[in-house]
Amino acid sequence: MVRRSAAVLAATLILLAAAPDAQANMIIRFEKEVVENIRDGNAQGLTAYLLGGGNPAATDNDGQPLLVVATRANRLDMIETLLHHGARPDAVDRLGNTALYWAAEAGHAHIVERLLTAGAKTDNQNRQGVTPLMAAARDGQVAVVRQLVTAGADPRLSDYTGRDAFGWAGGPQGNRVTAELNKAK
Template sequence: MAFKLHPPRFLSLSTGLRAGLLGALVLPVLLAVASPARADMDLPLESPIVRTMMNQNWDELKRAFLGGTNVNGTDNSKQPLIVLAARNNLIPAIDIMLDQRAKVDQPDPFGNSALLWAADQNNVEIVDRLIKAGANINLQNRQGVTALMRASEKGSVAAVEKLLKAGADVTLNDYTGRDALSWAQAGGNGKIQRLLEKAR
């Protein structure tokens, strides 16, 4: 009776072990190479100028700009310094940056200017400063929203009056077809609605 010889089974096992060992060696190397990039994305380090401004260290902020720090710089999410100041109601920071000729209409990634944020935050003092600095009253963000629309919804009578006096266009529509009066109606302020109706 003849016997048929089969290849030893440990050969495929040995091949599998070699592949496994190779993977075990290569994978950590790949992870080691990739890890720093992931760490940078997960743990962004904010710029010193942003920390200085948010800590309200005005003397240091002035020195930084006089020393060459870009007044039109942005944070790690691409928000301009002047927008950050308006969003956080930092009037001294606005004054310092305007003195350094900051771009008043520099938008954030969504197209919002400092003026639009000042109107959104109901900060009439910043609205007034930005208008006097030459801000574009009718600038629209990526949704077509203007500073007048935001002030109208938020019920800021003083901001609406300033914007109208500066030439804000009451006939502009956002990209859903709503004008400033529609925003005012959503906010429920009757005086603002009357101001806008009169300005038409």
């Protein structure tokens, strides 16, 4: 029995080594399915992926962690499931953006709150040095700026151009954003 299992394993490894494109295509199709489950809000599909040994820290073809995919899709239920199964709240995409960055930029206060509760760091900077607070300030997300400042985000951190959150505050909500930034400790 052991000899037969070893032979099957050896044959499988040879086939996989001989056909790396087939293996890659298999992974891409499966990854595409889990990403579609997240975007479509298919909780059963996501749960089946995770309970079947799927990695909650996996990334899509664009290098976005599944938590970032769920955040960008505004799917709090999917975020809850991923966090429950061990997704890291500070995982970054290829540009260095976290789920908190994307939630802050979009003004999804409910997701910002959940990510902060899960331990997301407020001052992670992406590759350009932009923090979630800067993204929220830039887009006039007053409620999110308030949340991040209350959670301890530093409005004086600067990006690679030297701008801080005050420098990013603008648009029609600029004065309100600046007022919230001034409340930082």
